[in-house]
Amino acid sequence: MxxxxxxxxxxxxxxxxxxFIxxxxxxxxxxxxxxxxxxxxSDLLSLNVEFIQTVNFMFLMSKKKT
Incomplete structure (x- = not known):
């Protein structure tokens, strides 16, 4: 043909x-x-920030007790 x-x-x-498709x-x-x-x-970063804040808070609380 x-x-x-x-x-x-x-x-x-x-x-x-x-x-094109x-x-x-x-x-x-x-x-x-x-x-x-x-x-x-971004989720990983926010988890990292939360973890650092928690550790920082725990550290500050432990300093207050002494």
Missing amino acids: MMTKKDLKLKLKISELKT KKSKQFVDRSLDYSIKNLFL
């Missing part, structure tokens, strides 16, 4: 769309990955 010029253009457009999906996946990592790091 012979492809016309119009068929070839359509096939090219479909190919470009598939490539694939790249968009990769971008979204990467963005989500970074977002999840940032959320995890």
